Amino acid sequence: MKAVITGAYSYTGSAVAQELLRRNWQVHTLTNRTRPAGCENISAAPLRFDREHLERELAGADLFINTYWIRLPWKGQTFDSAVDNSKLLLRAAKDMGVGRVVHVSVSNAAQGTNLGYYAGKDRVENYVRSELENYAIVRPTLVVGPQDVLSNNIAWFLRRFPFFPVPDGGEYRVQPITLADTARIIVDAAESNENRQIDAAGPAIMSFREYLLLLQKACGLSRLMVSVPGWMSLLMLKPIELLLRDIVLTKEELLGLKQELLVSRHAPLGTASVEDWLLENGAALGASYANDLRRHFGCDCAKPVSTLAETRSA
Ligand SMILES: NC(=O)c1ccc[n+]([C@@H]2O[C@H](COP(=O)([O-])OP(=O)(O)OC[C@H]3O[C@@H](n4cnc5c(N)ncnc54)[C@H](OP(=O)(O)O)[C@@H]3O)[C@@H](O)[C@H]2O)c1
The missing domain is CATH 3.40.50.720 (NAD(P)-binding Rossmann-like Domain)
Structure with a gap:
């Protein structure tokens, strides 16, 4: 077939x-x-x-x-x-x-x-x-796994900055798989x-703030989480995005998170624990930045995704 x-x-x-x-x-x-x-x-x-x-x-x-x-x-x-x-x-x-x-x-x-x-x-x-x-x-x-852009890049920020600005408090929920x-x-x-x-969707629903804490735990970090208005978090990202030459988070992505669109309304079909996966793979998370624009539009656009992390850290 x-x-x-x-x-x-x-x-x-x-x-x-x-x-x-x-x-x-x-x-x-x-x-x-x-x-x-x-x-x-x-x-x-x-x-x-x-x-x-x-x-x-x-x-x-x-x-x-x-x-x-x-x-x-x-x-x-x-x-x-x-x-x-x-x-x-x-x-x-x-x-x-x-x-x-x-x-x-x-x-x-x-x-x-x-x-x-x-x-x-x-x-x-x-x-x-x-x-x-x-x-x-x-x-x-x-979707959480190797070469995932969102979770990897949150971990990248957690590893490099002493605090993490949480947009609008992060009480809105997600249901990763x-x-x-x-x-x-x-x-x-x-x-x-x-x-x-x-x-x-995965078996566990958690707030975005709890997901950030889980990423910290997986990376062996303890960072200050500071609630900031959503617009301010996007503004704070601007100079970093200029340096990285990437779009880290769009306004629409933040609105989608806040509307809890990443939570299923049905019984979950995912069975594996995302927490377990993150804890097992924490050492690699955020070790290098996953540049989404480079991946799809820049000099990485023809490279296999599976080799991009190694390329970057080499
Ligand atoms: N990742 C998540 O957490 C998530 C969550 C919910 C839904 N989804 C959905 O799941 C599907 C796969 O997502 P993914 O994150 O795994 O995506 P991906 O691997 O980055 O890309 C999936 C496909 O889209 C093509 N593509 C992506 N951006 C493109 C661009 N700017 N121009 C031309 N082609 C482009 C890729 O081309 P190449 O083969 O050339 O790379 C690939 O064939 C998508 O429909 C996405 O909306 C993903």
């Missing part, structure tokens, strides 16, 4: 691809990255939004898993263009008669339509529901035949 997946050398897609291989799928990926060591058994073609190209790459596939999305508008890419690109991918899968499509969305897409990221996700979900015959929509909350659980849930959904929409 042949699966085509976007981003098998990136973050979520790489864990999903490894899970597919474990379950004896043949895996082909659409990506603009070079192949990392250990992925020789995953064939690849460019992730190019050209209909004929996509149809060629999807011909003969039994399964298509779409992880493509953008974190923020940048260099001419917008959430509108991400919606159009997603539709092009999904349409090509439909036209080529791919048997099953799993679309990776985000928790509470329909509840966050005041925010561009969630509104775009909601539009693509509607497209999947109205156009595809055999599909699953999987909606992760906050491990990367391994997310991959298992996505491949389970791929191997089912039901049209379903499921959240990928």
Whole structure:
């Protein structure tokens, strides 16, 4: 059985691809990255939004898993263009008669339509529901694992600064899930035949402040946590972002956190403890900064995500 997946050398897609291989799928990926060591058994073609190209790459596939999305508008890419690109991918899968499509969305897409990221996700979900015959929509909350940008970079800040400004007190909740659980849930959904929409959320709900304390514990740190107004935390980040040449946190990401969009309204399908994962992997967390703009737009954009941390600390 042949699966085509976007981003098998990136973050979520790489864990999903490894899970597919474990379950004896043949895996082909659409990506603009070079192949990392250990992925020789995953064939690849460019992730190019050209209909004929996509149809060629999807011909003969039994399964298509779409992880493509953008974190923020940048260099001419917008959430509108991400919606159009997603539709092009999904349409090509439909036209080529791919048997099953799993679309990776985000928790509470329909509840966050005041925010561009969630509104775009909601539009693509509607497209999947109205156009595809055999599909699953999987909606992760906050995916925690190696090379994760958000948790890693919070740990990076915790390691380097004596205090941490917590936007608006951090009492809003999150429900993180491990990367391994997310991959298992996505491949389970791929191997089912039901049209379903499921959240990928971990077993524990905690406040964002508690999550920060957990990251501190995992890194063996004890930092002063200072509540500051959300706007001030974004303002304080500006000079650091200029130095890092990255966008650490967007206003919309902060609003999404405060709207508790990373908390599922359903019984959790994730079983592994995120706390245990963080405590086991704390030594590596935040050891190097994960530069998201460089990863997707800069000189790292063709490098395999799995090697970026080593490159940076070398
Ligand atoms: N990470 C999380 O905590 C989280 C939480 C909730 C939902 N999600 C959803 O899960 C899916 C995978 O997320 P991820 O964090 O694992 O993402 P990712 O690995 O960084 O990227 C996933 C795919 O999107 C492509 N991509 C990302 N940014 C792009 C850009 N600016 N231009 C062109 N292509 C771009 C990547 O291309 P390359 O293969 O070339 O890198 C890759 O194929 C997304 O749909 C995301 O919305 C993630």
